[in-house]
Structure formats: structure tokens, C-alpha cells
Amino acid sequence: MDALGDFLPQFGIHTDFVKHINDLAEVESKIGPDTRAIFAETVANPSTEILDIEPLSQLAHEHGIALIVDNTVPTPYLLRPIEFGADIVVHSTTKGITGHGNAIGGAVIDGGHLDWANGRFPQFTTRQQVISDDRNGEWHSFAERYGNEAFIKRIRIKYLRTFGAVASPFNAYLSLIGLETLPQRVSQQVASAQRIAEHLNHAAHVMKVNYSGLGYTPQYELVGKYFPRGVGQILSFLVDGSADNVRRIIDGTEVFSYVPNIGDARSLIVDPARITHREVPLDARIAAGVGDNLIRLSIGLENVDDLIADLDQAIANAY
Known part of the structure; x- marks a missing residue:
């Protein structure tokens, strides 16, 4: 943008x-x-x-x-x-x-x-x-x-x-070396992202999860039309509290890395309003749902149970 x-x-x-x-x-x-x-x-x-x-x-x-x-x-x-x-x-x-x-x-x-x-x-x-x-x-x-x-x-x-x-x-x-493992990487990342999105959907302090692969989303029909293998490794979620809680969640993770890239073999976490969308005008940010309490994840290749446990402890300790 x-x-x-x-x-x-x-x-x-x-x-x-x-x-x-x-x-x-x-x-x-x-x-x-x-x-x-x-x-x-x-x-x-x-x-x-x-x-x-x-x-x-x-x-x-x-x-x-x-x-x-x-x-x-x-x-x-x-x-x-x-x-x-x-x-x-x-x-x-x-x-x-x-x-x-x-x-x-x-x-x-x-x-x-x-x-x-x-x-x-x-x-x-x-x-x-x-x-x-x-x-x-x-x-x-x-x-x-x-x-x-x-x-x-x-x-x-x-x-x-x-x-x-x-x-x-x-x-x-x-780039060519990375391309050789694209199917294996993305298929695992999608499976992990799906599990993490489903877990966060019932987690304490999480107000909303943005992941079109969840069955209840209004766009789920488009998933079947275009994405039989899943919608990808990116998801975001909105938490309650203040910007301090967001900062403590991000600082509290131990497996996730605070890096603004996506699609990485490592799992990444950022606060888009202050990193990836910081130069987008405020009204456009809000219209896109990128508020100060939004956290974005790019799911990598680590064990999904480790990733879920890392998010759980970071969220719990942030409050």
C-alpha cells in the first residue's frame, strides 16, 4: 500500500x-x-x-x-x-x-x-x-x-x-535451492497454521483470529474454490488489553523470532501497526483491521506443539 x-x-x-x-x-x-x-x-x-x-x-x-x-x-x-x-x-x-x-x-x-x-x-x-x-x-x-x-x-x-x-x-x-523444498515446507506450515489458528480461537485474551482456513469464516467457500491445499502460513489475531500487553507477548515468546519477513522456515511474530504497516496512513490501517492490538504470525517448520506452548506462555505472562 x-x-x-x-x-x-x-x-x-x-x-x-x-x-x-x-x-x-x-x-x-x-x-x-x-x-x-x-x-x-x-x-x-x-x-x-x-x-x-x-x-x-x-x-x-x-x-x-x-x-x-x-x-x-x-x-x-x-x-x-x-x-x-x-x-x-x-x-x-x-x-x-x-x-x-x-x-x-x-x-x-x-x-x-x-x-x-x-x-x-x-x-x-x-x-x-x-x-x-x-x-x-x-x-x-x-x-x-x-x-x-x-x-x-x-x-x-x-x-x-x-x-x-x-x-x-x-x-x-x-532462491533455486529454496524452491526445491517448496511443497514440503508449505504443506507442513499450512497444517501447523491451521492448528495454531484453531487453538488461538479459544485462547484467553484473544478476541479475534484472522485465518480464512477456519471453517466458520465468511470466505470459507472461496477456500474450497481456490485453495484445496490450504490458504497459507500467515495468520493474525487481536488481543485485549493495551499496546503494553502486545509488547510483552512478543517479547515473551522464545521460539518465535521478531522479524517482519513471512514464509520463512522459522516462525515469526510482529505487531503490524508498528512494523509492516507503520507507513500506511492511520485511517487506511484501521480500515484494513490493522490496529495496535493486532499480532501477525508466520508459521515455520518448528514442532507445532512447541509453537502453541510458546504462544500460551507468552500470552499468559503478558497479563
């Missing part, structure tokens, strides 16, 4: 925010002549709210715009959004794909089925020197030369080379 609301506007890219991404009427009301894409998280962090991809994709395509989704939380093991109509998928590979918090990286995946020459995207129909032979008078646009691959070719040929957004060989190596 900080990138969309503060960073990108400095480059002339502006965003209209909606309160409920699955409310198609609200989303459509924001689409205008200058709209180029709808951007959303497949699983929101830290609420774990699930994106209903198919109807949003249909809406985007009715207006000739792209649906871009951030699939970092589920990883490709739990969800492949292009199969449900997404046009572009982005990942922070720093998180679950690499899985060990030791390499920074990102990935962009193009579904290859959007018509980038439909009039909404002049940068793809403007002839570009970087892919042309000007000495022989041969000029091409990305759409002319690459068709439906115009987007990913422009990313690689123009932006990647211009901005130098290339992973170092060692970071790429670490």
Missing part, C-alpha cells in the same frame, strides 16, 4: 483504492478511461482475506484492462492464479519461494493471453528503438513483434536492463 499510495505517484502512476476488492460494483466504479489494471493480493496480509479471482478477471477483461495479482502469501504451490484468469502474477521470492529469509528477490509471470494492443496501453504499440533496426529502417513496437508476449518481453528487454533489477548469481542460487 505504501508503494501504491506514496512511491509510484512520484512516477506518475496513481491508484484508486477500494474497501472491498471482491465488491465488483465498487471496483467497477473506479474504472475510468485512464485505468490500466486492477491490482490485488490473492491472500491479503495480515487479514488472510481471499481474492475471488474469476469474477474480478472477467470484470477487468470487459474493460480491456489487466488483472495483476500478488501471490506471495500462497506461493505457486497453493495457488496458480493464471489458471483462474489473472493476467500477471508477481511474487516476492524473498518470502515463501526461497523460504529461508536469506535472499532478496522477486518474480513476474505473464499469462500471455491479454491483448496489449487493445488501445489501453500505448507503450506497447509505440515503436521502440531497443527492438528495432533503425539503420535499416526497420521499426517495431512490442505488440507488433511479440504479440501476446509483449508485456513480459518489455519487462525483460526494457525495464530489467534499464533499471538493473537482476538478482545476483548467489541470490538466484539460494
Whole structure:
């Protein structure tokens, strides 16, 4: 949200925010002549709210715009959004794909089925020197030369080379090594997250648990539609008391690490309002349910009984 609301506007890219991404009427009301894409998280962090991809994709395509989704939380093991109509998928590979918090990286995946020459995207129909032979008078646009691959070719040929957004060989190596164990890691993390969410749902001082994998949530139907293997290793919970109680819970954990990453092999705990969402405006934070008493967990590979016992003792001692 900080990138969309503060960073990108400095480059002339502006965003209209909606309160409920699955409310198609609200989303459509924001689409205008200058709209180029709808951007959303497949699983929101830290609420774990699930994106209903198919109807949003249909809406985007009715207006000739792209649906871009951030699939970092589920990883490709739990969800492949292009199969449900997404046009572009982005990942922070720093998180679950690499899985060990030791390499920074990102990935962009193009579904290859959007018509980038439909009039909404002049940068793809403007002839570009970087892919042309000007000495022989041969000029091409990305759409002319690459068709439906115009987007990913422009990313690689123009932006990647211009901005130098290339992973170092060692970071790429670490990411590939982590990727080899993605199914094993994520499947265990999901199973542990489910158990921890169910336990916290009945724990003292816990007022609310945010985990869409719980059967009673309003979005549970979407879990069956998109996430037969589970919704991921992220969950959050709201506690009573004050910010001091939150601080004492976090300080009191012994197995969890106070690190703002997610998808790590280690279990992590943070207070989002002061760490991951600290630069988000207060009203937007509150609207997203990120108050001062919210705690987010990213479940790792430790024994789940040890993790539950650690949370229990930390919560008990904090009060």
C-alpha cells in the first residue's frame, strides 16, 4: 500500500483504492478511461482475506484492462492464479519461494493471453528503438513483434536492463535451492497454521483470529474454490488489553523470532501497526483491521506443539 499510495505517484502512476476488492460494483466504479489494471493480493496480509479471482478477471477483461495479482502469501504451490484468469502474477521470492529469509528477490509471470494492443496501453504499440533496426529502417513496437508476449518481453528487454533489477548469481542460487523444498515446507506450515489458528480461537485474551482456513469464516467457500491445499502460513489475531500487553507477548515468546519477513522456515511474530504497516496512513490501517492490538504470525517448520506452548506462555505472562 505504501508503494501504491506514496512511491509510484512520484512516477506518475496513481491508484484508486477500494474497501472491498471482491465488491465488483465498487471496483467497477473506479474504472475510468485512464485505468490500466486492477491490482490485488490473492491472500491479503495480515487479514488472510481471499481474492475471488474469476469474477474480478472477467470484470477487468470487459474493460480491456489487466488483472495483476500478488501471490506471495500462497506461493505457486497453493495457488496458480493464471489458471483462474489473472493476467500477471508477481511474487516476492524473498518470502515463501526461497523460504529461508536469506535472499532478496522477486518474480513476474505473464499469462500471455491479454491483448496489449487493445488501445489501453500505448507503450506497447509505440515503436521502440531497443527492438528495432533503425539503420535499416526497420521499426517495431512490442505488440507488433511479440504479440501476446509483449508485456513480459518489455519487462525483460526494457525495464530489467534499464533499471538493473537482476538478482545476483548467489541470490538466484539460494532462491533455486529454496524452491526445491517448496511443497514440503508449505504443506507442513499450512497444517501447523491451521492448528495454531484453531487453538488461538479459544485462547484467553484473544478476541479475534484472522485465518480464512477456519471453517466458520465468511470466505470459507472461496477456500474450497481456490485453495484445496490450504490458504497459507500467515495468520493474525487481536488481543485485549493495551499496546503494553502486545509488547510483552512478543517479547515473551522464545521460539518465535521478531522479524517482519513471512514464509520463512522459522516462525515469526510482529505487531503490524508498528512494523509492516507503520507507513500506511492511520485511517487506511484501521480500515484494513490493522490496529495496535493486532499480532501477525508466520508459521515455520518448528514442532507445532512447541509453537502453541510458546504462544500460551507468552500470552499468559503478558497479563
